[in-house]
Amino acid sequence: SRTLRLAVIPGDGIGQEVVAEGLKVLAAVLPADSKVETTEYDLGARRYHATGETLPDSVLEELKHNDAILLGAIGDPSVPSGVLERGLLLKLRFAFDHHVNLRPGKLFPGVSSPLAGEPQIDFVVVREGTEGPYVGNGGTLRTGTPEEIATEVSLNTAFGIERVVRDAFARAQARPRKKLTLVHKNNVLVHAGHLWTRIFNAVAAEFPEVSTDYLHVDAATIFFVTQPERFDVIVTDNLFGDILTDLAAAVTGGIGLAASGNINPSGAFPSMFEPVHGSAPDIAGQGKADPTATVLSVAMLLQHLGLVDEAARIESAVAADLAERIGKAPRSTSEVGDALAARVAG
Amino acid sequence: SRTLRLAVIPGDGIGQEVVAEGLKVLAAVLPADSKVETTEYDLGARRYHATGETLPDSVLEELKHNDAILLGAIGDPSVPSGVLERGLLLKLRFAFDHHVNLRPGKLFPGVSSPLAGEPQIDFVVVREGTEGPYVGNGGTLRTGTPEEIATEVSLNTAFGIERVVRDAFARAQARPRKKLTLVHKNNVLVHAGHLWTRIFNAVAAEFPEVSTDYLHVDAATIFFVTQPERFDVIVTDNLFGDILTDLAAAVTGGIGLAASGNINPSGAFPSMFEPVHGSAPDIAGQGKADPTATVLSVAMLLQHLGLVDEAARIESAVAADLAERIGKAPRSTSEVGDALAARVAG
Numbered sequence: 071s072r073t074l075r076l077a078v079i080p081g082d083g084i085g086q087e088v089v090a091e092g093l094k095v096l097a098a099v100l101p102a103d104s105k106v107e108t109t110e111y112d113l114g115a116r117r118y119h120a121t122g123e124t125l126p127d128s129v130l131e132e133l134k135h136n137d138a139i140l141l142g143a144i145g146d147p148s149v150p151s152g153v154l155e156r157g158l159l160l161k162l163r164f165a166f167d168h169h170v171n172l173r174p175g176k177l178f179p180g181v182s183s184p185l186a187g188e189p190q191i192d193f194v195v196v197r198e199g200t201e202g203p204y205v206g207n208g209g210t211l212r213t214g215t216p217e218e219i220a221t222e223v224s225l226n227t228a229f230g231i232e233r234v235v236r237d238a239f240a241r242a243q244a245r246p247r248k249k250l251t252l253v254h255k256n257n258v259l260v261h262a263g264h265l266w267t268r269i270f271n272a273v274a275a276e277f278p279e280v281s282t283d284y285l286h287v288d289a290a291t292i293f294f295v296t297q298p299e300r301f302d303v304i305v306t307d308n309l310f311g312d313i314l315t316d317l318a319a320a321v322t323g324g325i326g327l328a329a330s331g332n333i334n335p336s337g338a339f340p341s342m343f344e345p346v347h348g349s350a351p352d353i354a355g356q357g358k359a360d361p362t363a364t365v366l367s368v369a370m371l372l373q374h375l376g377l378v379d380e381a382a383r384i385e386s387a388v389a390a391d392l393a394e395r396i397g398k399a400p401r402s403t404s405e406v407g408d409a410l411a412a413r414v415a416g
Numbered sequence: 417s418r419t420l421r422l423a424v425i426p427g428d429g430i431g432q433e434v435v436a437e438g439l440k441v442l443a444a445v446l447p448a449d450s451k452v453e454t455t456e457y458d459l460g461a462r463r464y465h466a467t468g469e470t471l472p473d474s475v476l477e478e479l480k481h482n483d484a485i486l487l488g489a490i491g492d493p494s495v496p497s498g499v500l501e502r503g504l505l506l507k508l509r510f511a512f513d514h515h516v517n518l519r520p521g522k523l524f525p526g527v528s529s530p531l532a533g534e535p536q537i538d539f540v541v542v543r544e545g546t547e548g549p550y551v552g553n554g555g556t557l558r559t560g561t562p563e564e565i566a567t568e569v570s571l572n573t574a575f576g577i578e579r580v581v582r583d584a585f586a587r588a589q590a591r592p593r594k595k596l597t598l599v600h601k602n603n604v605l606v607h608a609g610h611l612w613t614r615i616f617n618a619v620a621a622e623f624p625e626v627s628t629d630y631l632h633v634d635a636a637t638i639f640f641v642t643q644p645e646r647f648d649v650i651v652t653d654n655l656f657g658d659i660l661t662d663l664a665a666a667v668t669g670g671i672g673l674a675a676s677g678n679i680n681p682s683g684a685f686p687s688m689f690e691p692v693h694g695s696a697p698d699i700a701g702q703g704k705a706d707p708t709a710t711v712l713s714v715a716m717l718l719q720h721l722g723l724v725d726e727a728a729r730i731e732s733a734v735a736a737d738l739a740e741r742i743g744k745a746p747r748s749t750s751e752v753g754d755a756l757a758a759r760v761a762g
């Protein structure tokens with residue numbers, strides 16, 4: 071028997087709705103001798119407007135005492151851009167040292183892609199999660215004057231790069247195709263780019279079975295739409311990973327299906343799982359959001375906690391559900407959740 | 417009668433081949449009373465290996481005495497990544513203050529896109545060309561040790577942003593749809609992102625006829641593949657523009673067709689026109705490269721110099737040529753150039 075302590079941050083907009091379905095499927099898939107203890111945290115736009123808080127220290131402290139975190143979506147147009155992103159979402163990723171931001175790009179059978187010709191897409195992006203241009207380093211001078219300047223400093227460490235590169239090699243090694251692509255822009259961002267490249271090449275020597283290549287980020291976007299089947303595992307920097315994984319979501323059927331894990335492989339802090347999509351305020355509260363990305367994020371959560379069979383059952387349920395959607399009328403958020411819960415229980 | 421002084425930098429790989437066709441079409445399109453005086457500059461990998469030089473000051477000085485520069489492609493695997501890019505291509509863009517990096521994204525009739533459903537694509541990206549993460553600011557500390565750190569500093573000035581934003585508004589104003597989209601990542605890169613956003617909003621007030629919107633760069637990549645018809649003019653930072661314009665090229669039929677201009681609108685220094693594609697060493701010297709991107713870059717060059725009719729004739733010739741390619745066997749580089757030269761002369 072096992073108790074899973076799960077912190078839940080539904081967040082803003084459709085976050086509430088999709089998280090409810092994720093938890094429904096989680097409850098349905100767990101073995102009889104396991105149970106989930108969830109603690110819900112009210113964070114996001116509502117709390118910010120009510121109290122001015124984005125992520126109080128006391129909440130950060132409490133969150134640590136969980137096996138994992140499930141997050142819906144953060145952000146609302148009523149809050150200035152960056153406040154919740156930097157003060158809540160990125161703060162969690164940085165505070166809990168989520169250096170492996172794992173984002174599968176898989177086109178499930180039956181799902182239509184905006185790409186012509188039914189491509190075969192099945193790769194995973196390992197996005198660095200705690201460094202690069204995301205560190206928040208920088209500022210403005212002579213703010214609000216015609217002489218204003220603004221800087222953004224990308225910080226990259228051998229320590230931070232090596233651990234994520236090593237993680238990506240291990241993932242590539244464990245996959246049938248055993249292929250790893252480094253994406254950066256080392257012909258322009260020569261300082262950070264060459265550091266990434268040197269470390270990538272050094273670690274490659276320890277994984278002789280993994281075949282490797284390198285692409286500039288601009289060229290990578292071309293291959294994402296012309297030849298997505300060429301990718302197996304991709305490792306890249308925080309910002310390039312952000313951009314590439316939205317594009318990956320688009321070519322694999324949309325952000326309604328894209329799952330992600332913000333992983334701390336050491337287990338020192340809880341890892342956090344969330345759909346790649348945002349809070350979509352335009353459709354919030356209407357039961358229109360597709361909870362599939364959240365359900366797949368729950369599968370990643372289970373996989374991370376070693377509940378491998380349960381994770382696989384969710385994946386199969388999603389695959390079967392997607393294959394049956396073809397030509398059918400759209401279902402509501404809870405209808406999709408019910409269908410998936412029934413499948414994983416059955 | 418008019419004499420056009422043109423500096424030509426064929427560069428590496430397929431650069432030589434495509435530039436030859438660009439010049440062929442240029443000669444054919446010019447009115448009888450105009451002539452071109454070309455000076456060819458041997459810059460790129462060969463010169464670097466022979467002399468260690470990337471862009472000698474004397475050449476930079478000579479280049480100034482031209483009306484425009486036509487560049488083929490720079491880069492070769494025999495040269496360490498970044499040496500020619502930073503020491504030659506970017507050095508030219510920065511030295512000649514090419515702050516408007518103009519890159520049309522147009523799907524010509526008959527050209528097949530990797531996107532399903534024959535989308536209508538006709539936008540132009542105004543990429544800032546002299547600031548942002550491209551400035552080369554940054555470095556490494558404890559290089560080569562496990563404690564190494566590398567930085568990249570993105571520099572952004574109100575001066576630099578305002579002039580390119582203003583240019584983009586003017587271009588949007590002159591187009592039928594009059595729509596301008598700012599792309600940045602102001603929810604994470606809050607210092608630079610908010611400066612861009614503030615200036616964009618301020619300049620917008622001067623162009624009441626232009627409708628505007630804002631997209632994060634990650635979301636923009638999604639729309640590039642799911643709804644490219646939503647874009648008219650896009651203005652963005654140097655790095656985001658690099659990434660988006662390769663993706664734009666991919667969805668509009670490939671980098672064989674993507675033209676660009678590195679423009680100094682003041683005319684203080686010559687503007688430079690080049691295909692978006694690289695030197696493609698794998699197909700160099702085989703007559704396989706498509707010179708269309710270079711020919712379209714020549715059209716942009718003529719447009720910039722006020723030879724508007726000639727520019728339009730090249731565009732029409734390319735459109736007609738592309739429409740006739742459907743189902744035909746591929747032609748060689750010079751066959752395409754000959755066909756286009758014949759069309760513009762006729």
Ligand SMILES: CC(C)[C@H](C(=O)O)[C@@H](O)C(=O)O
Nearest residue numbers: 155159160312346603604634
């Ligand atoms: C909301 C934003 C801060 C976030 C990011 O940029 O990482 C999002 O785009 C994502 O990809 O999870």
Ligand SMILES: CC(C)[C@H](C(=O)O)[C@@H](O)C(=O)O
Nearest residue numbers: 257258288501505506658692
């Ligand atoms: C070659 C490289 C320096 C260049 C850039 O990054 O600007 C290229 O990708 C481009 O888009 O013109």
